[in-house]
Amino acid sequence: MTGTPEAHGPRTLYDKIFDAHVVDRQPDGTCLLYIDRHLVHEVTSPQAFEGLRMSGRKVRAPEKTIAVPDHNVPTTADRVNGIENPEGRLQVAELDRNARDFGLNYYPMNDVRQGIVHIVGPEQGWTLPGMTVVCGDSHTATHGAFGALAHGIGTSEVEHVLATQTLIQKKSRNMKVEITGRLRPGVTAKDITLSVIGLTGTAGGTGYVIEYCGEAIRALSMEGRMTVCNMAIEGGARAGLIAPDEKTFDYARGRPHAPKGAAWEAALSWWKTLFSDEGAHWDKIITIRGEDIEPVVTWGTSPEDVLPIGAAVPAPEDFDGGKIEAARRSLDYMGLTPGTKLTDIRVDAVFIGSCTNGRIEDLRAAAEVLRGRHLAPGVRGMVVPGSGLVRLQAEEEGLDRVFTDAGFEWRLAGCSMCLGMNPDQLAPGERCAATSNRNFEGRMGRGGRTHLMSPVMAAAAAITGHLTDVREMLAETA
Amino acid sequence: MDKFTTLTGIAAPMPLVNIDTDMIIPKQFLKTIHRSGLGKNLFEEMRFFPDGTENPDFVLNKPAWRGAQIIVAGDNFGCGSSREHAPWALLDYGIRCVISTSFADIFYNNCFKNGILPIVLPQAAVDALMKDAENGANARLTVDLAAQTVTAPDGTAHPFDIDPHRKHCLLNGLDDIGLTMEKAAAIQAYETQIAQSQPWV
Numbered sequence: 001m002t003g004t005p006e007a008h009g010p011r012t013l014y015d016k017i018f019d020a021h022v023v024d025r026q027p028d029g030t031c032l033l034y035i036d037r038h039l040v041h042e043v044t045s046p047q048a049f050e051g052l053r054m055s056g057r058k059v060r061a062p063e064k065t066i067a068v069p070d071h072n073v074p075t076t077a078d079r080v081n082g083i084e085n086p087e088g089r090l091q092v093a094e095l096d097r098n099a100r101d102f103g104l105n106y107y108p109m110n111d112v113r114q115g116i117v118h119i120v121g122p123e124q125g126w127t128l129p130g131m132t133v134v135c136g137d138s139h140t141a142t143h144g145a146f147g148a149l150a151h152g153i154g155t156s157e158v159e160h161v162l163a164t165q166t167l168i169q170k171k172s173r174n175m176k177v178e179i180t181g182r183l184r185p186g187v188t189a190k191d192i193t194l195s196v197i198g199l200t201g202t203a204g205g206t207g208y209v210i211e212y213c214g215e216a217i218r219a220l221s222m223e224g225r226m227t228v229c230n231m232a233i234e235g236g237a238r239a240g241l242i243a244p245d246e247k248t249f250d251y252a253r254g255r256p257h258a259p260k261g262a263a264w265e266a267a268l269s270w271w272k273t274l275f276s277d278e279g280a281h282w283d284k285i286i287t288i289r290g291e292d293i294e295p296v297v298t299w300g301t302s303p304e305d306v307l308p309i310g311a312a313v314p315a316p317e318d319f320d321g322g323k324i325e326a327a328r329r330s331l332d333y334m335g336l337t338p339g340t341k342l343t344d345i346r347v348d349a350v351f352i353g354s355c356t357n358g359r360i361e362d363l364r365a366a367a368e369v370l371r372g373r374h375l376a377p378g379v380r381g382m383v384v385p386g387s388g389l390v391r392l393q394a395e396e397e398g399l400d401r402v403f404t405d406a407g408f409e410w411r412l413a414g415c416s417m418c419l420g421m422n423p424d425q426l427a428p429g430e431r432c433a434a435t436s437n438r439n440f441e442g443r444m445g446r447g448g449r450t451h452l453m454s455p456v457m458a459a460a461a462a463i464t465g466h467l468t469d470v471r472e473m474l475a476e477t478a
Numbered sequence: 479m480d481k482f483t484t485l486t487g488i489a490a491p492m493p494l495v496n497i498d499t500d501m502i503i504p505k506q507f508l509k510t511i512h513r514s515g516l517g518k519n520l521f522e523e524m525r526f527f528p529d530g531t532e533n534p535d536f537v538l539n540k541p542a543w544r545g546a547q548i549i550v551a552g553d554n555f556g557c558g559s560s561r562e563h564a565p566w567a568l569l570d571y572g573i574r575c576v577i578s579t580s581f582a583d584i585f586y587n588n589c590f591k592n593g594i595l596p597i598v599l600p601q602a603a604v605d606a607l608m609k610d611a612e613n614g615a616n617a618r619l620t621v622d623l624a625a626q627t628v629t630a631p632d633g634t635a636h637p638f639d640i641d642p643h644r645k646h647c648l649l650n651g652l653d654d655i656g657l658t659m660e661k662a663a664a665i666q667a668y669e670t671q672i673a674q675s676q677p678w679v
Contacts, residue, residue: 023668024661030643032661034668036679044561046511057655060665064679072509087509094511131679138560138584152560152584155513156591156654164658166665170641202496203554203580236557238583259678267678302496322495322552329494419559421505428528440500440558442523 115387125255542614
């Protein structure tokens with residue numbers, strides 16, 4: 001293979017996948033990396049397709065390109081009649097046209113398989129171990145849960161991948177994040193990933209690809225692993241990875257686009273070589289005891305503003321350097337006073353969904369807490385399944401009834417309130433317990449205030465009307 | 479893509495850390511299907527009040543920095559989403575260079591595709607340039623990509639590192655896709671080999 005270096009010594013999982021995809025390597029280390037799966041949505045792709053048309057280029061590998069509208073699709077039942085917002089309607093219509101004209105694999109808005117691109121990819125078996133996966137969306141890191149090298153790209157790079165099926169890349173450094181031991185009851189994958197970001201900061205992963213490992217990671221389901229990898233980007237990393245194992249293979253087996261028969265066996269034998277070798281070099285290692293992780297929430301406007309639910313709102317003086325002013329600004333935006341117990345913070349809304357926590361297991365976990373209980377007076381709640389198939393599965397299990405009986409709205413699939421590009425938004429000053437991934441200023445609607453947490457923690461907040469330690473409710477149930 | 483060679487201009491100080499892509503260009507402006515026209519909404523929610531009037535306290539609304547072409551920013555500028563609308567908005571407004579101690583990975587990549595130069599400098603140099611930037615139109619910075627320096631108004635030159643490939647493309651305004659197309663034979667060879675060894679891909 002042109003330009004592929006000789007394997008020398010023990011390699012990390014990232015090294016192995018990267019090396020297996022090098023098409024060309026320049027002396028300065030700039031590589032042309034082959035892309036196995038290109039996921040496309042309506043917001044970051046129109047300018048890329050326009051670029052192709054203007055230069056008379058084609059999509060090089062339409063069979064490896066998967067498109068689905070998710071960011072600004074409405075999640076109300078009336079969407080079968082079309083999108084009311086003219087700009088959103090135009091973007092989705094453009095994706096329809098581009099998918100048709102260029103012959104892409106396409107899941108249109110009203111297809112039952114439609115959903116958030118990072119949920120649809122794995123669900124349909126497009127995402128498989130050892131692959132390179134890119135998408136014009138930072139949460140592409142999600143697919144790393146399969147031991148696939150997956151990361152977000154900008155629209156210029158989307159055009160580059162469409163035209164050439166490759167990406168110009170330089171190797172990142174290797175970081176190992178090991179979660180040892182076991183999680184305590186009430187602690188979830190979301191608490192792992194938020195706790196890591198709380199420890200390393202939002203720039204702690206810059207320049208690295210993170211491999212998550214350790215007993216607590218191995219114990220997670222595929223859904224939980226996707227939650228962990230999804231937020232690698234919030235820690236600044238290019239990608240997050242988890243080595244594939246039997247759980248991964250079981251998840252992939254039988255999916256519509258997973259290999260079958262002899263091809264499955266061949267794939268499996270390669271996938272089983274996808275782990276970091278003993279003695280591989282790590283540029284940075286972080287180890288956290290699973291037993292030390294608590295249910296956490298964010299208090300500020302950066303995903304690194306993480307605290308255990310038992311803590312109190314910090315003061316700006318608790319920080320150093322530029323973070324002092326940032327914390328002051330965050331507290332002002334969030335309307336919080338230092339010293340307030342986190343559990344005394346009242347919420348107006350609860351959002352359960354997103355590419356971070358919109359999978360079936362997330363809905364099951366939230367429903368378990370909500371069963372037989374009801375939203376606190378004055379709190380509005382919304383559940384947005386990550387895909388049409390997740391929604392169907394949940395309905396088969398009766399989870400939709402649990403949510404609606406509790407007073408939640410049961411919506412159609414999409415990104416929804418997580419980024420508020422569709423009509424699902426917070427009002428100014430409205431405070432939300434959210435299972436999404438970003439608490440940035442204005443993220444869920446101008447002036448909206450976001451506290452990030454796990455699905456069970458969001459469900460607990462929904463019942464009490466304030467941030468709550470879900471473990472107290474688990475004790476009640478037990 | 480426009481070339482980037484040298485730039486002498488006003489620098490706006492934005493010392494806030496973690497300025498994210500939602501701050502640079504909020505999501506309501508991502509519904510466009512074009513690359514241009516986003517400059518009027520750059521930093522929308524910091525720059526304008528909800529009624530659309532200018533916030534006079536925001537740096538780019540102050541007379542001394544209205545013509546800024548450079549931003550000196552706090553750590554981790556551009557964190558968050560992959561939206562290329564962020565560099566498109568900066569470029570459309572007239573910003574050609576951002577200086578910080580660190581940038582988020584995807585934003586950093588996106589800048590180079592749009593003729594914007596993101597410069598990483600050590601904390602002390604960023605602190606010094608932040609002070610210079612606070613003097614507004616009275617203190618212009620000069621960026622020389624070929625020489626890899628940022629020169630302060632007092633003549634102090636701060637050297638910076640940059641990837642040689644990216645430097646070459648920026649200096650010459652080169653389109654990546656055209657360059658990669660020249661390697662079509664290598665891509666074809668790779669695809670042929672993968673079709674045999676990993677037919678499921």
